[in-house]
Amino acid sequence: MSFSSIFKELDIKSIKQQSLDTTSSEISNILNKESWGMDDFLKLISPAAEKNLEQIARVSHNITKQRFGNTMQIYIPMYLSSYCQNTCTYCGFNSKNIVKRTKLTKEEIQKEASIIKQKGFKQLLILTGEDSKQAGVDYIKEAISQISDDFCSIGLEIMPLETGEYKTLINAGAHYLTVYQETYHPASYRKYHIAGKKANYDFRIDTPDRAGKAGFHIVNIGALLGLYDWRYEAIALAYHIQYLTKKYWKTKFAISTPRIQDNFQNFVPEYQVSDVNLAQFICAFRLVFNDIGITLSTRESESIRNNMIKLGITAISAESHTAPGGYAGTDKEQQFATADNRNMQEIATMLNKQGYEPVMKDWDTAFK
Amino acid sequence: MNKDNLVIANQNFKSRLLIGTGKFSSPDILQKAIEAAESEIITVAVRRADLNDAADTFLKVVNPKKYVFLPNTAGARNAEEAIRVAKLAKASGISNWIKLEVTPDPNYLLPDPIETLKAAEVLVKLGFKVLPYINADPVLAKHLEECGCATIMPLGSPIGSNRGIKTKEMIKIIIEQANIPVVVDAGLGSPSHATEAMEMGADAVLVNTAIATANNPVLFAESFKLGVEAGRKAYLAGIPTINAKASASSPLTGFLNQ
Numbered sequence: 256m257s258f259s260s261i262f263k264e265l266d267i268k269s270i271k272q273q274s275l276d277t278t279s280s281e282i283s284n285i286l287n288k289e290s291w292g293m294d295d296f297l298k299l300i301s302p303a304a305e306k307n308l309e310q311i312a313r314v315s316h317n318i319t320k321q322r323f324g325n326t327m328q329i330y331i332p333m334y335l336s337s338y339c340q341n342t343c344t345y346c347g348f349n350s351k352n353i354v355k356r357t358k359l360t361k362e363e364i365q366k367e368a369s370i371i372k373q374k375g376f377k378q379l380l381i382l383t384g385e386d387s388k389q390a391g392v393d394y395i396k397e398a399i400s401q402i403s404d405d406f407c408s409i410g411l412e413i414m415p416l417e418t419g420e421y422k423t424l425i426n427a428g429a430h431y432l433t434v435y436q437e438t439y440h441p442a443s444y445r446k447y448h449i450a451g452k453k454a455n456y457d458f459r460i461d462t463p464d465r466a467g468k469a470g471f472h473i474v475n476i477g478a479l480l481g482l483y484d485w486r487y488e489a490i491a492l493a494y495h496i497q498y499l500t501k502k503y504w505k506t507k508f509a510i511s512t513p514r515i516q517d518n519f520q521n522f523v524p525e526y527q528v529s530d531v532n533l534a535q536f537i538c539a540f541r542l543v544f545n546d547i548g549i550t551l552s553t554r555e556s557e558s559i560r561n562n563m564i565k566l567g568i569t570a571i572s573a574e575s576h577t578a579p580g581g582y583a584g585t586d587k588e589q590q591f592a593t594a595d596n597r598n599m600q601e602i603a604t605m606l607n608k609q610g611y612e613p614v615m616k617d618w619d620t621a622f623k
Numbered sequence: 624m625n626k627d628n629l630v631i632a633n634q635n636f637k638s639r640l641l642i643g644t645g646k647f648s649s650p651d652i653l654q655k656a657i658e659a660a661e662s663e664i665i666t667v668a669v670r671r672a673d674l675n676d677a678a679d680t681f682l683k684v685v686n687p688k689k690y691v692f693l694p695n696t697a698g699a700r701n702a703e704e705a706i707r708v709a710k711l712a713k714a715s716g717i718s719n720w721i722k723l724e725v726t727p728d729p730n731y732l733l734p735d736p737i738e739t740l741k742a743a744e745v746l747v748k749l750g751f752k753v754l755p756y757i758n759a760d761p762v763l764a765k766h767l768e769e770c771g772c773a774t775i776m777p778l779g780s781p782i783g784s785n786r787g788i789k790t791k792e793m794i795k796i797i798i799e800q801a802n803i804p805v806v807v808d809a810g811l812g813s814p815s816h817a818t819e820a821m822e823m824g825a826d827a828v829l830v831n832t833a834i835a836t837a838n839n840p841v842l843f844a845e846s847f848k849l850g851v852e853a854g855r856k857a858y859l860a861g862i863p864t865i866n867a868k869a870s871a872s873s874p875l876t877g878f879l880n881q
Contacts, residue, residue, distance in 0.1 A: 320836050322783060324646020407670070472700075472729075500730070505700055507729035546730040610648045619670045621711040622704055 257464040258498055259457040265494060267439070270297065271486050277301035286310055291542045293493065299539035300489050305531055308538070315538035315567045318545050327611045328548070328570035329602070330378040330410065331371055334579040335359050335398055337588055339384030341451035343437070345482065345515060345522045347577075347590045348384040350451065354588045357579045358389050361401065368402040370582040374574065374599055377616045378408040380433065382577075382590075385414035385452060392420045396427045403428030408618035410473070414452065415462040421469030428623050431473035432466045433511065434459075438482040439491030447482060463495070467503030472622075474499070474506055475550065480533070481515035481524030489536050496544055509548030509570075510540060514555065530559065534566055541567035553593045560595050561605055573602040627859065629827050631664075631804055632720070632752040632773040634691070638663045639821065640851045641693070641806060643831025644681060645671065646783075647840065654684045656834055656844040665690045666722050666829065668697040669708045674715035687717045693754065695722035701735070702742035709746055721746060722776070723755040731781045736763045740770070747771035756808055759790035764797045764805075775801060776829065778809035779820065783832040785812025788819055798824045814850025821854025822862060 274297035282304050285295045298304060299311060336358040339348040347354075359367060371379065381398065383390045390413075399409055411424060412433040421432070438444050441456055448454045466474045476495060478488035492510060499508050514533060515524040528536075537549060550570040551563055560571065574597075576582055577589040597605070603613045628635040642662040647653040657665060665685045672681040674694070685692050694712035699705035702725060709721040723746065725739045726732040734756050740763065746753045752773040757763055759777040767775055777794055780786035787810060788794060798805050804826035811817050812833045820828050830847055837843035 321785065321832065324832065324835050325648030326646060407673075472698075505727045505729070607649065612647060612649050614671070616673060617670055618698065619708065619711065621669065621708045622698060 257461040258495060259460045261498060262439070262460060262491070262494070265491075267487055267490050270490055271484075273297050274301045274486055274490070277303045279303050279306065282307050286314070293497065293543065296493050296539050296543045297490070299542060300486055300535055304535060308531065308534060311538045311542070312534065312566050315541040316565055318541055319567045319569065322545050323569050325611050326614045327564065327568070327606050328378065328617060329376070329599070329613045329615055330380050330408075330570065330572050331374075331376040332380045332382055332412075332572055332575050332577065333367055333371060334382045334577060334581060334590065335364065335395070336383040336386065336390035337579050337590070338386035338389035339451075341385050341453040342449045343453065344447050344449075345479070345524070347588065356389075357585075357588070358394075359398075359579050361397075363580055363583070363585070364398050364401055367580060367582050368405050372405050375615060376573075376599070377406055378410075378618070379406040380410040380412055380572070382412045383414065384590075387414065392416065392423060396424055399424060399427040399429055403623070404620065407616045407620060410475075415459055416465070418465045418468045421466055421471065425470060428620070429471070430618055430622075431475060432471045433475040434462045434466065435477045435479055435511065435513070436460055436491075436495075437479045439478060439488055439495075440483040443483040460495075463499055463508075464502075467499060467506050471506055472618075473509055473548070474503075475509040475511055475548065477511040477513060479513050479515060480528045480536075481526055483526055485526065485528045485532055485536060489539065493540065493543065496540075496547060500544070500547075507546075507548065509550065511550040511552060512536060513552040516554070533559075534563065537563065537567045553595050554591060556594045557597065561609070564606075564611070565609065571602070573597065573599045627855070629804065631754075636663045636691075637661075638848075638851075639827040639855055640817070640848055641666065641808075641827055641829040642834070642844070643695075643829060644668075644685065645697075645831055646835035648835075650680045650684050652840050653835075655841045657684070657690075659841045660834070660844040660848045662848075663690055664693050666693040666695045666831075669694050669712050670698045674712060674717055682717070691720060692718050693720050693722050694718060695756075696724050696742075697726070699725050699742075700727040700738075701725065702738040702745070705738070705742040706745050709742075709751060710749075713749075713751065719750060720752040720754065720773070723753050732783075733781065734758055734778070736760060739763075740766055743767055743772055744770045754806070759793035759797060761793060761796040761800060765800060768801060768803050772803065774804045774806050774826075776806045776808035779807050779816065780810030782809040784810050785833050786810050787812055787816040788823075791823070794820075794825070795823060814846045817847055817850040818854035818857070821851055822857050824858055827851075 277298045338356045408430045410431040444456045548569045551568045553575045606613050629639050641664045644667050667681045673679045696705040696708040705725045725735045754774045756776045764775045779788040806827045807820040807825045808829040817828045834844045
């Protein structure tokens with residue numbers, strides 16, 4: 256049994272209605288609790304909860320501080336390839352976009368890694384588009400092996416793979432996996448993912464299962480906010496996290512909260528998510544899942560990042576380039592536009608001012 | 624009064640408060656908290672530090688010449704990983720002490736008894752001074768003692784929870800049966816919890832989250848130091864037993880024996 260079959264049994268639409276029907280007095284009651292379950296999750300993301308957001312945020316802040324301390328994980332993305340067979344209408348790598356495609360050579364990978372390393376980053380996230388002919392498992396494996404001694408932790412955000420393929424990459428030195436469902440809403444998923452391997456909804460939603468089976472230390476999931484109603488996504492994601500945490504008990508699960516707000520590549524999101532609702536989303540996950548990591552995207556503006564991190568965020572990236580060769584300056588075709596372009600020093604200063612220590616190393620190659 | 628030293632692996636310590644170094648907001652606050660606590664044994668996660676880089680923040684703050692730098696294997700999910708991390712720490716030449724943590728569950732970070740014992744047996748043979756983090760399981764504690772560990776470190780409650788000593792009855796048995804120091808590790812949220820552990824006869828306590836996340840970590844570290852000292856002195860003094868019934872200093876029926 257994997258999550259795709261469980262998800263089919265869930266009536267998210269009526270569960271969402273329960274959330275919409277939450278009353279103010281129900282919100283007051285849950286604020287007196289010490290621990291929160293799925294019923295509370297629905298209330299925390301309700302329209303009624305908006306009025307109590309300050310109190311909820313304080314609780315969320317305190318739980319995060321207790322569980323993660325005064326620290327913020329720092330990582331940096333490195334794009335290897337922009338070749339892609341998918342047609343995600345919101346993405347810069349959409350195969351229909353007529354742009355120059357690049358794949359880093361061994362030399363280019365080394366150059367990019369050296370630049371990143373010199374900046375002081377030790378936790379790296381490797382990314383590719385989905386094109387197994389141009390950048391398949393072997394190519395990614397080679398890249399990991401080539402640079403694994405330079406970084407204490409290497410994460411992957413690549414095309415969904417089979418369990419055995421993930422094991423190969425873990426053995427090469429991969430520490431964690433990021434894979435977003437994009438949208439949990441099946442009809443919307445079909446609308447945005449017309450062609451390519453990614454059109455297979457079930458294969459995508461079962462990817463975290465395969466990652467858990469393969470034995471990644473951390474699996475980071477999420478929905479791309481803006482593609483469909485955020486409450487629907489939040490509920491589906493919460494069920495997904497609950498299921499995964501119980502089943503793959505040795506893997507740490509985390510979520511990201513990427514939100515499309517820009518008009519990148521002429522894509523205008525149909526379901527804009529407000530700042531208030533993003534805050535609600537983050538706090539609800541923190542209250543119900545005390546120990547999950549929560550990453551805040553570099554798509555967010557400086558001021559949103561500065562303020563939102565206190566609500567429950569545990570990881571952010573800095574100095575991100577979203578094109579292969581972006582650090583060496585060889586390519587400009589981005590996957591998406593970043594809104595926070597501060598360098599590491601500026602991010603560190605901001606974090607220190609707010610009482611956080613940036614954590615540049617929280618893993619070791621000895622664990623490989 | 625005789626010196627009441629804590630002895631671990633033939634080394635003497637005045638302080639009975641061990642400090643963990645995670646979750647602090649800056650190296651500066653960590654350093655001041657360690658000084659306020661007057662701790663002598665400080666634990667550092669190998670995964671957080673770069674032990675081969677002399678400029679590493681942890682190596683600067685927890686100067687191995689000044690403190691017993693106690694590397695820990697946090698993050699290890701099984702014996703094999705823990706052994707590898709321990710070897711890496713030892714190879715750096717900083718210490719042959721190792722705080723053994725094997726926690727396959729990444730959320731409550733509860734220690735795996737089977738893998739911990741496996742790793743301890745190997746590490747002791749390799750010449751490590753092993754300080755294993757365990758659930759408050761008296762039988763496991765005896766196994767670890769027999770295999771040559773330097774201490775046993777049972778948890779008071781889940782790590783980082785600040786809930787105090789919820790495993791009290793089991794820790795009492797561990798203390799009663801132990802021939803090596805018992806260090807209550809994890810879950811101590813306030814100085815009174817530390818006092819309670821010391822009054823029970825624990826040899827020392829280890830604290831991290833409570834100090835690191837307090838509004839004033841330095842002052843809170845000092846309060847823990849005092850809590851530990853109070854509990855230790857009370858234990859040495861002999862704590863009067865709690866009586867269910869009143870016991871008058873001049874008994875009413877004393878005359879019957881005269």
